[in-house]
Amino acid sequence: MRFSGLKILKEGLTGNRGWTPHWRDPDPKAEYDIIVIGGGGHGLSTAYYLARDHGLTNIAVLEKGYIGGGNVGRNTTIVRANYFLPGNSEFYSHSLKLWEGLEEDLNYNVMHSQRGLINLFHSDGQRDAFARRGNAMINQGDDAILLDRDGVRAHLPYLDFENARFPIYGGLYHPRGGTARHDAVAWGYARAADRRGVDLIQNCEVTGIDIENGKVTGVRTTRGAIRARKVGIVVAGRSGQVAAMAGMRLPIESHVLQAFVTEGLKPVIDHVVSFGMGHFYISQSDKGGLVFGGDLDFYASYAARGNLPMVEHVMEAGMTLMPMIGKAKVLRSWGGIMDMTPDGSPIIDKTDVAGLYLNCGWCYGGFKAVPGSGNCFAHLMATDRCHGAATGFRLDRFRTGRGLMDEEGTGSQHNLH
Amino acid sequence: MRITCPICGERDRREFYYQGAAIALARPAPDAGEAAWDAYVHLRDNPAGVTRDLWQHESGCSAWIVVTRDTVTHEVLDSALAADIGMEAGA
Amino acid sequence: MRIAGRGRIDRRSPVRFRFDGIDYSGFQGDTLASALLANDVRLVGRSFKYHRPRGVLTAGSEEPNALMTIGSGAGAEPNVRATVQELFPGLEARSQNRWPSLNFDLMAVNDLAAPFLGAGFYYKTFMWPRAFWERVYEPVIRNAAGLGALSGAHEPDRNEKAYAFCDLLVIGGGPAGLMAALVAARAGADVIVADEDSRMGGRLLAETFEVGGRPGVNWADNVIAELNAMDNVRLMTRTTVTGVYDQGTFGALERVSHHLAVRPEALPLETFWRIQARRSILAAGALERPVAFRNNDRPGIMTAGAVRAYLNRWGVCAGRRVTLFGNNDDMHRTARDLLSAGIHVVAVIDSRHDAPDGRGYRVYKGAMVCDSSGRRGLESVTVRSIGGEDRIATDCLAMSGGWNPTVHLTCHLNARPTWREDILGFVPTPQAVPGMSVAGACNGAFSTHDCLREGAAAARDTLEDLGLRAAAIDLPEAEDAPHAISPLWAVPGSGRAWLDFQNDVCVKDVRQAAMENFRSVEHMKRYTTQGMATDQGKNSNVAALAILADVTGRGIQDTGTTTFRPPFSPVSIAAMGAGAQGKGFAPERFTTSHKASAERGAPMIEAGLWYRPSYFPAPGESHWRQSCDREVNMVRTSVGVCDVSTLGKIDVQGPGAAAFLDFVYVNTFSTLKVGRVRYGLMLREDGHVMDDGTCARLGDTHFVVTTTTAAAGQVMRHLEFVHQCLRPDLDVALTSVTEQWAQFSVAGPRSRDLLNAVLDNPIAVKDWPFMACGQVFVGGVQARLFRISFSGEQAYELAVPARFGDSVFRILLDHAEKIGGGPYGLEALNVLRLEKGFITHAEIHGRTTAFDIGMDAMVSDKKDCIGKAMSRRPGLTDPDRERLVGLKPAGEVQLLVAGAYLFSPGDDPVRVNAQGYVTSVAFSPTLGHMIALGFLRNGPARHGERVRMIDHLRGLDATCEVVDPVFLDPEGERARD
Structure with missing residues (x-):
């Protein structure tokens, strides 16, 4: 079924009885060419691009819960390409280009909204750092505009320009940055992958990875053993546990990141705004809720929930930066499990086990990477060659120190990125 | 969230700085080799369950503390001074 | 309609208020909702998607319909539940999300397009042409969406945060909570009782029950009086426990003065509490759920418990001809209470064939309401029974689909509730929250007797854990009616039957979601937006998942719930972020020379948490560059004084100090002579530069390390880590003394002249070579002098105990100005260091190595140090x-x-x-x-x-x-x- 306004019209006039499943619920087959472990955004997009770009259809995505139930369904929905270190720059640029055609490609409205992202800076030193970032973005072919204080005021007149603890010096404006409807991204990829023959298998937890003579042969699951020639691990915060099934230890520590949404409000924040001194970023969803977040809770956690100190800190940052949101009421808070690496940048690579591939370490920036990650990981799994946009995401960079991508400059402590 | 400092007693999480896994106590010898150092600085067991991690009572007595904790439930099971553990290990 | 002789309002105190520009009158003790109902205002809002007319549905914070904007101007507050807002003189309320008016809302055209606006329709269209999303579709959608509007002005009201500690936190001040509090308090426990209502008593306020042979309210008032008189009890009304966090931490919002017409200066609007409780008892009651049937969303259709509450507590009836509909005995209470108040009860439509007989009212047994009519308010309902369909004229339908225990807080730590088929509701799973007991209706114990019993029992268990002994207590007598109910989630039939009243999610949407394979409860929620409105599904989730369970052929327990997450009810950002507005977000650190610098007109700029002078404008200078250039020239030709106290200073003492410093710096300090200073570079263990600075040896076992301003805290923590975690064998003590010493750079070819004019004893060239340090005196005060230079000039840093900082700075400037010198600020400091190629954190930005900055030769081959092994990685030395x-x-x-x-x-x-x-x-x-x-x-x-x-x-x-x-x-x- 192809979605369109016409289809909605037809269904509406005939009692909406003709809608069909977005995806099937097949039982797992005994064997697949490729198994993708993890039915989150990255796993689903991997499966989709394996099918679309590489003609592979004998693929299963194994998801222990429901598809899209991980970080793709619990983030602050920001899409941007404003990295500055080689490795990251070209990748996120690639990913943003995929976003820009995603609705037509998937025949699914993921509501990618390029409403513009403004990163505020609050000192001369921060301005210089953002100038470097902006220049790097333009070097890469992406867009960036350096705003002075008045330039910021023209876009965001509601900020506290007079009394904020850290005065607003200016901002780096990324017009192509924006948001997307997070769940729709997962569903859109799921549906598109399913339509190309990929088996999406929910409630199927992987419990073991079978390896013979240094080569992967399949996986064991709560729904039985499944053979496969190639297996990709795309499980974000759970990477440590799944990799351990293959005897690997990863450079990853899992942390909780909280996010928040308020009750619905009439349009008041038109951009994505990020506060340079307080780890606070905010946008307004199309439904009207202010969606915002801050920093990690900072302690390793798999609880997918956090504690009050960071909750309050995030609210405090909001109040010093834009005190006009004071009367907005927080409706819901939640947490996700972030796979934090020692340099804050991801890993898309082969492993020492033949046929076993790894896609992880997205820290808390994985949402915007969903198209690029799946696209590059599919390329790697299908061709055994690194995609040109993801050559920097090597697993061995930590051991060798070559090509580290520490955008924050905070070093190898996982939770500081 | 509350953490027990062996010196000061139970305190709010706000008083503590979190660093990461207590593997940080087991610093390799200078010549231990690339793999050992890579494991020390980067690789983590990252358990979903009981873990030992390092906290500092930064806004209190400055003690570095090894906290035994469950990463799934956030239950705090034990805490001990890192210095005591280091001394026992014969550092 | 106000009912004479009923309610607990103060009829001697009329209160004028205004809704949508029209003046009304209520009484002290009313909520905005009860006062509007008393004035026969039934249409109070519009739904989110279809802009359907909406009336008051409930009598509590779970209200999904009666959301209003209170007040005007900067402090206007959107999305206030009229059911919670207490009436005060002059209260001004406006309806929301309608245009041009509540009665005539053009957006109601959406209702006609409903067949095309079903679950998830927006995922399937609005894709062509591509550029139209941001330019056309999204703006239209955004403008149509949203509930109330923020005023756009900076938050004008003051809010506060507070901490509280207790042995026992009782959540909910109804019969179970009050009983628990009484038992615990009498045993000597420190007890906090938090209740979101303006008055304790819970459901007793809304009922006509007797407790202990007298009206339940009187019993509650007596208990409250006894608790109030005890020092170990704090009763917190208007306080919602919003979240459960780890190790007995609770968040709670106290609405301190929303109910006051004039707020005393001393009172905040709201206070956000962090409550630390050793134990807790949840006694949060239960929430009644509506029944889904065609057009069940009209104003005048309410929950039966709410109709009863409005009658008994506020003396208000929501209609003149009331009909009841439901599946349980409890709604019959509403019928009885209405009858006794003289209100016409048209009929009770009970879906159960074995429903009890009516006492003075007609009962349709085994019947259901299958439709309603009435344009902006209920006019009639259609009843379907074995005999066929009857249309009944009625202006109020009180419906009850049963009661959901308020389990939400027990799920905040990830526990899932347990389905109980006998009460058709989810109850808390035992041990869901460590240290929390559950009592009363929130535990599925619905009778007043059971509430009292469970409250007392929970308190006894808690006391045992706390090491206290409960005195024997006689439970007062109270009703103990069984909870008789049979399943009724949605009345079969065509048309739209609402589940989520605010978000306009209907039964057919849930069915369509399942048809499209959104069969997981989370998928259904996200696809239909069921339960994502401001009530977070409190009114609708259980029915929705019962319908999903039915469609998918799974049981309700297997279908499961979505996750209840904090906050229990919405909390303003201003409350949780209280104190941070303006400068309160982070501490402000001031140097001892701050005042003197400000007096000289120096613009102060932020340097981390510190404020430092940017430059010192001289007469005639109009641009910072003029001042900066002059200051640089001054230092290069004469002498300048700059406060450098913000640099971190760490005192390192002990027999192991030298060995310790050898381990944390790449270069060697054990060879440093007493009275000498050395530049040092520290790496992180990953081989990158952490910080640089100087280290002075003041004595054999005494060093002072300086750090950059930015990294002072990080370095201090790092040194403690290295000492305690890696080298506990070294006998060394570390103390941050940044605040204790005011330190001034005296730089320039005439720096020695200036010092000699200031120091008690002049210094001799030969005694003070470059990189010397030692003790000097200024005005009899012992000070430290370091001959170090960040400008490349002959320079010193003079450190005095901080209490003398202000006067020493002024003395230095006085004397400096006599010889052509003066103060210089951060801008000049930066130019001076750049001319000399000295690095700051602009260069050591966390990605640079000693190799990158040309200092790899400093890394000693003779010893190990932090970061050395990793700094030798091939990638770091390429x-x-x-x-x-x-x-x-x-x-x-x-x-x-x-x-x-x-x-x-x-x-x-x-x-x-x-x-x-x-x-x-x-x-x-x-x-x-x-x-x-x-x-x-x-x-x-x-x-x-x-x-x-x-x-x-x-x-x-x-x-x-x-x-x-x-x-x-x-x-x-x-x-x-």
Whole structure:
């Protein structure tokens, strides 16, 4: 079924009885060419691009819960390409280009909204750092505009320009940055992958990875053993546990990141705004809720929930930066499990086990990477060659120190990125 | 969230700085080799369950503390001074 | 309609208020909702999607319909539940999300288009043409969406945060909570009782039950009075426990003065509490759920418990001809209470064939309401029974689908509730929250007797844990009616039957979601938005998942619930972020010279948490560059004074101090002589530079380490880590003394002259060579002097105990000005250091290595140190890394900017060609042109080369010459002078 306004019209006039499943619920087959472990955004997009770009259809995505139930369904929905270190720059640029055609490609409205992202800076030193970032973005072919204080005021007149603890010096404006409807991204990829023959298998937890003579042969699951020639691990915060099934230890520590949404409000924040001194970023969803977040809770956690100190800190940052949101009421808070690496940048690579591939370490920036990650990981799994946009995401960079991508400059402590 | 400092007693999480896994106590010898150092600085067991991690009572007595904790439930099971553990290990 | 003789309002105190521009009158004790109902205002809002007329549904914070904006101007508050807002004189309320008016809302056209606006319709369209999303579709959707509007003004009200600690937190002040509190308090426990209502008593306030032979309210009032008289009890009304966190931490919102017409200066609007409780008892009651049937959303259709509450507590009836509909005995209470108040009960439509007989009212047994009519309010319902369909004229339908225990808080730590078929509701799973017991209706114990019993029992268990003994207590007598109910989630039939009243999610939407394979409860929720409205599904979730369970053929327990997450009810950002507005977000640190600098007109700028003077304008100077250039020249030719107290200072003492410093610095300090200072570089264990600074040896076992301002805290923590975790064998003690010492740089060729004018005893050249340190006296005060230079000039840093900082700074300036010197600020400091090629955190930005900044030779081969092993990784010593260089303009464009990229001449300025970048720039008045530091691939080998500096953002393209980073006095003679 192809979605369109016409289809909605037809269904509406005939009692909406003709809608069909977005995806099937097949039982797992005994064997697949490729198994993708993890039915989150990255796993689903991997499966989709394996099918679309590489003609592979004998693929299963194994998801222990429901598809899209991980970080793709619990983030602050920001899409941007404003990295500055080689490795990251070209990748996120690639990913943003995929976003820009995603609705037509998937025949699914993921509501990618390029409403513009403004990163505020609050000192001369921060301005210089953002100038470097902006220049790097333009070097890469992406867009960036350096705003002075008045330039910021023209876009965001509601900020506290007079009394904020850290005065607003200016901002780096990324017009192509924006948001997307997070769940729709997962569903859109799921549906598109399913339509190309990929088996999406929910409630199927992987419990073991079978390896013979240094080569992967399949996986064991709560729904039985499944053979496969190639297996990709795309499980974000759970990477440590799944990799351990293959005897690997990863450079990853899992942390909780909280996010928040308020009750619905009439349009008041038109951009994505990020506060340079307080780890606070905010946008307004199309439904009207202010969606915002801050920093990690900072302690390793798999609880997918956090504690009050960071909750309050995030609210405090909001109040010093834009005190006009004071009367907005927080409706819901939640947490996700972030796979934090020692340099804050991801890993898309082969492993020492033949046929076993790894896609992880997205820290808390994985949402915007969903198209690029799946696209590059599919390329790697299908061709055994690194995609040109993801050559920097090597697993061995930590051991060798070559090509580290520490955008924050905070070093190898996982939770500081 | 509350953490027990062996010196000061139970305190709010706000008083503590979190660093990461207590593997940080087991610093390799200078010549231990690339793999050992890579494991020390980067690789983590990252358990979903009981873990030992390092906290500092930064806004209190400055003690570095090894906290035994469950990463799934956030239950705090034990805490001990890192210095005591280091001394026992014969550092 | 107000009912005479009923309610607990103060009829002697009328209260005037206004809704949508029309004046009304209520009484003290009313909520906005009860007062509107008393005035027969039934239409109070519009639904989110279809803009259907909406009336009051409930009598509590779970209200999904009666959301209003209260007040006007900057402090207007959107999305206030009229059911919670207490009435006060002059209250001004406005309806929301309608245009042009509540009665005539043009957006109601959406209702006609409903067949095309079903679950998830927006995922299937609005895709063509691509550019229309941001330009057309999204703006239209955004403008149509949203509930109330923020005023747009900075938050004008003051809010507060507070901490509280207790042995026992009782959540909910109804019969179970009050009983629990009484037992615990009498045993001596420190008890906090928090209840979101303005008055304790819970459901007893809304009922006519007796407790202990007297009206339940009186029993509650007596208990409250006893508790109030006890020192160990704090009763917190208007306080919602919003979240459960780890180790007995609770968040709670107290609405301190929303109910006051005039707020006393001393009172905040709201206080956000962090309550630390050793144990807790949840006694949060239960919430009644509606029944889904066609057009069940009209104003006048309410929950039966709410109709009863409005009658008994507020003396209000929501209609003149009331009909009841439901599946349980409890709604019959409402019928009885209405009858006894003289209200016409048209009929009770009970879906159960074995329903009890009516006592004075007609009961349709085994019947259901299958439709309603009435344009902006209920006019009639259609009843379907064995006998066929009857249309009944009625202006109020009280419906009850049963009661859901308020389990939400027990799920905040990830526990899932347990389905109980006998009560058709989820109850808390035991041990869901460590230390929390559950009592009363929230535990599925619905009778007053059971509430009292469970409350007392929970308190007894808790006391045992707390090491206290409960006194024997006689439970007062109370009703103990069984909870008789049979399943009824949705009345079969066509048309739209609402589940989520605010978000306009209907039964058919849930069915369609399942048809489209959104069969997981989370998928259904997200696809239909069921339960995502401001009530977070409190009114609708259970019915929705019962319908999903039915469609998918699973049981309700297997279908499961979505996750209940904090906050229990919405909390303002202003409350949780209280205190941070304006300057309150972070501490402000001031140097001892702050006042003197400000007196001289120096603009103060933020340096981390510190404030430092940017420059000191002299008469006639109108631009910062004039002041800065003058100050640089002053230091280069005479003498300047600068407060450098913000640099971190760490006192390192003990027999193991020297060995310790050898381990944390790349270079060696054990060889440093007493009375000497050495520059030191610290790495992180990953081999990158952490910080640099000086270290002075004041005694054999006594050192003072300085850090950069930015890294002071990080270095202190790191040193403690290294000591306690890695080298506990070393006998060394670390103390941060940043705040204890005021430290001033005295720099310039006449610095010695200035010092000698100030110090009690002049210093001799021979005793104070470059990098010497020692003790001196200023006005009889013992001080420390370090001969170190961050400017490249002959320079000293004079440290005095902080309490003398202000006067020593003033004395230094007085004397400096006599010899042509004066103060200099951060701008000049930066130029001075750049001319000398000294690095700051602009250069050691966390990605640079000792190799990159040309200091790899400092890394001692003779010892281990933090970061050494990892700094030898191949990637960190690759010659082609971007390494520190100086840059100066070598073309027509003389302007250099930080953040620009470097390219080889002739290369396109794109990423793959980038050779490096610029980190710091300044105009050097000494050299007469701009200078810069930057990083360039294999930079040290490229001195003399030309590179292009490109800044796309500011449109700059400058040719630069690559030079040594030290622009001035490379031999360092001036500093040694």
